[in-house]
Amino acid sequence: MRHIVSICILTLICQQAIAQTTITLDSTILQERVIAVGVNVPWEILWGQDDHIWFTEKIGTVKRIDPLTGFVTEVLSLTNDVESDAEPGLLGMVLHPDFENNPKVYLVYNYVQGAFDLGERLVSYTWNGTELIDPVTLIDDIPAAGIHNGSRLLFSKDGKLLMTTGDVGSGNLSQDMTSLNGKLLRINPDGSVPTDNPDPTSYIYSYGHRNSQGLTYGPNDILYSSEHGAQSSDEFNIIEAGRNYGWPNVQGECNTTTEINFCNANNVREPLAEWSPCVAVNDLTYYNHDGIPEWKGKMLMAVLGGFVKQPRISVLSLSEDGLTMEGEEEFFDNYGRIRDICVNPHTGAIYFATNGDFYPSSGPNTIVEYFPQVISSSEDIPEDKSLIKVYPNPARQNTSITLTADASMVNASYEVINYNGKVWANGSVNKSTTISTQGLPVGNYYIKVSNAQGVTTKKLIIQ
Ligand SMILES: [Ca+2]
Numbered sequence: 001m002r003h004i005v006s007i008c009i010l011t012l013i014c015q016q017a018i019a020q021t022t023i024t025l026d027s028t029i030l031q032e033r034v035i036a037v038g039v040n041v042p043w044e045i046l047w048g049q050d051d052h053i054w055f056t057e058k059i060g061t062v063k064r065i066d067p068l069t070g071f072v073t074e075v076l077s078l079t080n081d082v083e084s085d086a087e088p089g090l091l092g093m094v095l096h097p098d099f100e101n102n103p104k105v106y107l108v109y110n111y112v113q114g115a116f117d118l119g120e121r122l123v124s125y126t127w128n129g130t131e132l133i134d135p136v137t138l139i140d141d142i143p144a145a146g147i148h149n150g151s152r153l154l155f156s157k158d159g160k161l162l163m164t165t166g167d168v169g170s171g172n173l174s175q176d177m178t179s180l181n182g183k184l185l186r187i188n189p190d191g192s193v194p195t196d197n198p199d200p201t202s203y204i205y206s207y208g209h210r211n212s213q214g215l216t217y218g219p220n221d222i223l224y225s226s227e228h229g230a231q232s233s234d235e236f237n238i239i240e241a242g243r244n245y246g247w248p249n250v251q252g253e254c255n256t257t258t259e260i261n262f263c264n265a266n267n268v269r270e271p272l273a274e275w276s277p278c279v280a281v282n283d284l285t286y287y288n289h290d291g292i293p294e295w296k297g298k299m300l301m302a303v304l305g306g307f308v309k310q311p312r313i314s315v316l317s318l319s320e321d322g323l324t325m326e327g328e329e330e331f332f333d334n335y336g337r338i339r340d341i342c343v344n345p346h347t348g349a350i351y352f353a354t355n356g357d358f359y360p361s362s363g364p365n366t367i368v369e370y371f372p373q374v375i376s377s378s379e380d381i382p383e384d385k386s387l388i389k390v391y392p393n394p395a396r397q398n399t400s401i402t403l404t405a406d407a408s409m410v411n412a413s414y415e416v417i418n419y420n421g422k423v424w425a426n427g428s429v430n431k432s433t434t435i436s437t438q439g440l441p442v443g444n445y446y447i448k449v450s451n452a453q454g455v456t457t458k459k460l461i462i463q
């Protein structure tokens, strides 16, 4: 009898330990894997040509994570230079398209300028295999503010840098062609103005923007952007050279008498879609992979949630020519604010960065993977190469941390941290250690194991 009870308890624990979050589409099952917990407001995440995920933390750091092991290393810290209260910070990032031969990383960040003002700066760094070095300022002194600083970066198909800027809370700047605010800028990678810009003396490529936070190419190399509206009319736009996108005179489509007059006089480009009240549309990522066939050819849009608190990833269906939006499906609505997305070009897995439940952010933020799992074949499930194993998890009395690959994690220390940032336990770990979890309130925690080289994290549930 006692033997049977033991087996039952063991089976129960085992089932809980392997309980996995999945999403079922028509024929694809997506499985969750949290690859980093305790991230400090990630803003940009992107898949690098070095098969690592690169991300910015708003506070002023650039980090690089091996998605197979979850090992995170810091490659640049600008926390002394970056102003990161409210919306400003180290925001956009892009790698050079020919990164292997030209390992340049481009960043946009906000800084204090003079006594009270904020500025925005576009800068390039060189990757030396360990860290980012040799900063070169490409554009300086773009006015910034506590709100609406744009900063999404993308390389154009013809090798130029595209950068969004916000209206910094002063809508009239968006129609002012002498101001770089409220615009989409097109820039040579050395910081000069491309001579084939709409105005060959100006970075401005399109104007009348409020605060564009998403920028990507889609089908037929169409350039799309997403843009925050005020209380209403978040926008999903197609970007065309030299066009006016209406702000602050027009919100969303041209459908009031005043707007129609302005649109007729100024050749305003209307959005493909708008969301009212605003849900705070953010990153755009075109999904063009066979890994998730249900999403192939569709646009993934990270949604922070806005005042109506409807965070999610929206999957937008496009017409075959890409010129109209035909539908929206919503996923991942239980992770809090979702800031940014990237795609694994090998497996088709998606990764997204969360920013917590509250504006402008709350912790601990996570980077979450959902990978497609072919049901009939275990071969397609990526091998879990996590550097630490935490078991049992969920835990009651105790749990143990085991280093699975001690090469990366020698001389490591651990912390058990709750979701409000309080450290409940800490110590050193060499191969394996058991931690008493008695006295820890039931809830969500994460274990952070770090050494001089980097950090790896795992979510821990106390029951
Ligand atoms: Ca508009």
Ligand SMILES: [Ca+2]
Binding pocket: 233, 250, 251, 252, 253, 254, 255, 256, 259
């Ligand atoms: Ca309107």
